[in-house]
Amino acid sequence: MKPIRTYLPLLVLVAGCASTTAPPPVPTPATPVFSWYHEAARTQPVLRIDAALSLITVTVRRGGTFARMGHDHVVASRSIEGFVAPDAGRADFRFRLDQMTVDETDLRTKAGLNTQPDVDAIAGTRTNMLTRVLDAERFPLVELHAERAAGKGDLLRLTVTLHGVARTVDVPTTIVRSADGLTASGAFILKQSDFGITPMSVMGGALTVQDPMELAFRIVAAPQR
Numbered sequence: 001m002k003p004i005r006t007y008l009p010l011l012v013l014v015a016g017c018a019s020t021t022a023p024p025p026v027p028t029p030a031t032p033v034f035s036w037y038h039e040a041a042r043t044q045p046v047l048r049i050d051a052a053l054s055l056i057t058v059t060v061r062r063g064g065t066f067a068r069m070g071h072d073h074v075v076a077s078r079s080i081e082g083f084v085a086p087d088a089g090r091a092d093f094r095f096r097l098d099q100m101t102v103d104e105t106d107l108r109t110k111a112g113l114n115t116q117p118d119v120d121a122i123a124g125t126r127t128n129m130l131t132r133v134l135d136a137e138r139f140p141l142v143e144l145h146a147e148r149a150a151g152k153g154d155l156l157r158l159t160v161t162l163h164g165v166a167r168t169v170d171v172p173t174t175i176v177r178s179a180d181g182l183t184a185s186g187a188f189i190l191k192q193s194d195f196g197i198t199p200m201s202v203m204g205g206a207l208t209v210q211d212p213m214e215l216a217f218r219i220v221a222a223p224q225r
Helices: 032-040 105-110 119-133
Strands: 047-049 055-060 073-077 081-085 090-096 141-148 155-162 165-178 181-191 207-209 212-223
Touching: 032 081, 032 090, 073 105, 081 212, 090 212, 155 181
Parallel strands: none
Antiparallel strands: 047 081, 047 212, 055 073, 055 212, 081 090, 090 141, 141 155, 155 165, 165 181, 181 212
């Protein structure tokens, strides 16, 4: 029996109907938040996030009595834009939901998933996620603001805005600075319900998408050219 096609929520994260490759980037306008970095660059170092080297992944898992009939999924963003001000201890970045990929083979392998959904399953996941769950036309962006958590060592205080709702968490983060810029990496868990999202279920709850989303990130920023 073929697995039932569920959806994949998010920052977890989408590919074209016949491919797992993200569509071409869509230009987005400057925001007041990003304008802060343009002003700050006059007096302090400001780094621009390198989308080609940065990655955010979200893993969501199936649950319920018939969980074996569904798929776990990995969604990823490779189109992150934003800035880092290291001396100020802050960063702001964002990505579009409709530029994310679903179930790239190598990312599924790294997540320990030993199956690969077919093209139709991926297309169904993408459609359900963007339309039925996230209302991506109304809320197209995931926005993140990070600050050093005062007195908490390697923790970053990260505010995630998704589906029109903002939530703040302290995230253990490894930050490496060099002459070439900065790399920040870490992992944490959010719940869909924290953002007013109801995890999808079918067959009266016998097959569900679990509420937790496992997020991992690697943000690379370099001096602006």
